[in-house]
Amino acid sequence: MVKRISKFADRVYELTRRIPRGKVMTYGQLAKLAGNPKAARAVGLLMKQNPDAPNTPCHRVVAADGSLTGYSGGGVSVKESMLKDEGVIFNGEKVDLGISRISGVT
DNA sequence: AAAATGACGGTGT
DNA sequence: TACACCGCCATTT
DSSP: OOOOSOHHHHHHHHHHHHOOTTOBEEHHHHHHHHTOTTTHHHHHHHHHHSOOOTTOOGGGEEOTTSBOOOOTTSOHHHHHHHHHHHTOOEETTEEOHHHHBOSOOO
């Protein structure tokens, strides 16, 4: 029924789905592109409520400082492994936003 | 309609 | 770097 949960959620999922492999997007950045720079919380909420279905790689979404947060697909550990496996550069326990963070969405 | 919830972000200590 | 507090928002009950 392809029911749009809401304009915001639909937008967030769309952007999340567009995240290229080997790169990550922060909740704040995602929220901003979605239309509300302060809705980072709402964005994370949607990720958790929705499965990490193959169409929504929420594992490519990290916190603003590059630290990983929850992951309904198993936990942060799994998320970290996935990102590394995709080519994301990790700086200790955080993602190297200076390299893996998306700057030009295009 | 109102209250409660949460995978955030920023700032201060 | 780690922890605590506040502010913001959308979703769900």
